[in-house]
Amino acid sequence: MQITSPPPRPSARATPPAHPVRVPLVTAPMGVLASLRAMRRNVLSIIPEIATRQPMVSGRTGKRWHMVMDPGALKHILRDRLDDYPKSEVTKNLLRPAIGRSIFIAEGADWRWQRRTVAPAFSLRNMRNLAPIMSAAAERSAERIGAAGAQPVDLFEEMVSTTFDVISDVTFSGGEGFDRDGVHRAIESYIAEAGKASLFDILGLPDWVPRPGRLVTGSGLRAMKRVADEAIERRRAAEATGVPDLLDLLLAGADPESGRHMSTQELRDNLLTFIVAGHETTALTLSWALYLCAFDPDVQDRARAEAQAVLGMRAATGDDVDRLPYIRQVLDEALRLYPPAALLARTAQRADVLCGREVRSGDTVLLPVYALHRHRLLWEDPDAFRPERFADPRAIDRYAYLPFGDGPRVCIGASFALQEAVIILATLLARFRFTPDPGRAPDPVMILTLRPEGGVWLRAEPVAAEV
Template identity: 65%
Template sequence: MSHPASDVPQSPEALPIRAALATEPLGLLGSLKAARNNLLSILPELAVRQPMVSGRTGLRWHMVMDPGAIRHILLERVEDYPKSKATKNILRPAIGDSLFIAEGAHWRWQRRAAAPVFTHRNIANLAPVMAQAAERAADRIADQSTHAVDMMSEMVMTTFDVISEVTFSGDGSFDSAKVHQAIDDYIAEAGKISLLDMLGVPDWVPRPGRMMSGNALGDMKQVADTAIEARKARGAKDTPDLLDLLLAGVDPETKKTMNTAELRDNLLTFIVAGHETTALTLAWALYLCAFDQDVQDKARTEINNICTDGPITGDQALELTFVRQIIDETLRLYPPAGIISRTAQAHDMLCAREIRPGDTVMIPIYALGRNRLLWDDPDAFKPERFANRKAIDRYAYLPFGDGPRICIGASFAIQEAVIVLATLLRRFRFDLVDGKPPKPVMILTLRPEGGVWLKATPIK
């Protein structure tokens, strides 16, 4: 079981920044306004104190923080709880029916075909790419060491560097920066929840924000399709990259392979999800290390004992257990996917409460990681709570989801985060900058609004 709640919480000054949760009902228009500015602000404060909270905002909704009920949703009755219509409406124009959105048989065969891409061997082979990108980031930061550095923008650049290299081997056939900008622009507009979604208006009614970005998305998909066709004609490289592995992917049961559109949609999913979420994790982790210098010093001692010289290897990353604990604790406090949303398809009971078909069932990962029934001193930064993973209920900690739809790239993200964080802590001491605290804001991902500004002092 997870640690029981503590009766003696730390003072606010001793706690890292956190989002203000709703202390009274917001109503439909209030919820819409809050959701468009920061989805975390629609979470009721009760969600960190109770196993389940229900209400109605146009549609009936339930927020579930009980590990047993979450296991039921994500594992035991997964077919009855597909991704919510709002999630699909937001993302489908950008990434089609890729692994992230597809359901049923269409999802299963894609998952089976893509699974070999993310084997331990393939992930381990990517460690040098991650280490080289980390060293380039450290060099950039060193050039700015006389003033504060926005580590959020630096980590976006670093993880994008990694995903571009492992996707297309830097062969210049794909303008990955253009693709990412198009998706980012789309999400900035279309990712904001529509009042029509909250009212349960049918999917065929157009959502204005999602129509505005169509041209940019069309151009982006054309760029990706052209790159895929060029790779098909040229063939795989000696050391296959992500695109080569996807092109070679075959569903072992049906023998199906992905066509160009399916390859493109999954590739775009991996490019965006594969760098945005890791960049956020690293930015928040650096903020937390600057917040607690004792943690930073302990991590640096571990890194210096294990990684004596040269770029950090995949094997060394596995040995950096305390650095991994920092990443785990960061994901508990600031999960990139702060809310998982599902639409119930059948009558059910959760926590002795009735669930009806059409109800929205949310797992607020942000509130789950701070729930007082599940965690000791939940708002505090304590990496050592992950020293014994068996002491933590599997369904109390879900930064990558769980069940058959657990994030396919979780091991990729963890290895990258450990290598980059360790590389930076080995080379710099990080300190907070007065008057520039990051603000946790969630639209589709939980971002530090205003950036993560830190002073980075090179270690001689």
């Protein structure tokens, strides 16, 4: 295992703060039923503490599994032998009812043509063209936070609303009669219940065996898909005007190799994927970043000084993003401590050797990003909040930090998410000083993503611009 040498800290704090909230990892083996109970409460609670100290941990809970934390082995899985380690059937079974066979779930040739088709929509030029939508949403968020006065605000709910505004406007800028609230409710309902792993998943039973929780939410998902299909068809028949939004870009997209365009169903499944991923992960990153800034006032003051020096009191724009390096470091460190996709699962398709250990065809290979980001051999004081770790990205092993995955299947929306997060965080920090609401610390809980259970309750005090 390679060892990262973090860059030296610019200065030592007189009284370093305690570590921010974290997930207690397992210190004793668990059986199938205990694992099921733990997973339905918090998927990360099945990670053994030793996973933060070893390159690889293996076991059996219904099926053989291996947790891999070694950067070299992770490169092997994610880049060198991509087709030999597709996403696990459990992951696909959890998500397929909501997002069909979109780019997130597809494998092999089906995934490749979809990726080629949608990639141009996420070019840097297109992302910068969409930045004004992000700036407007940041402005509205600041107004809502300011209206709360001295009352604490749940910044998690506020960031969910803000980022859903962004992805809705980016996706359906023309309105199309699209029921945004209905789509949001259907997605949240599905994740809340049907997204939880069942005993059938742990035992490896096939997808055609019904999972009771997923039957409950089926009608809401069907209605959501019907509304999305109607919106797509209306857009097909309309004349394009103004700056193209994501739907325009995808309708115009074609596979450069075959010339194939996406059908309405394929467009819908991918749009719903982008809507889910495009607001959920960014909302989580912002929520955790605001929690961490309230947790560490020194970091918050430094980030605010940078934001005000660049922005004054206006909202950040796409042109400001590259001039806010410390804001970006705060977000990178939030993604390290609380990665939204904190545990990835793959299924080995053929026999292999990882870290000198046998892997058999059919074994589950887990990539516990949460443990990787807090690994004792890869990070100095890994549970501490230190944005300056990312002052020199070259000092960090590429495969020791995987908030967006890596390899050919790296998250296609990573640049979109980071641009949005920098714009919103800088705008809010320039205008408010955030402090914790006593006794209401968030609890890191992962079902499909790593959420702050209980919310991120902070008080927001307006601040004046520094002269």
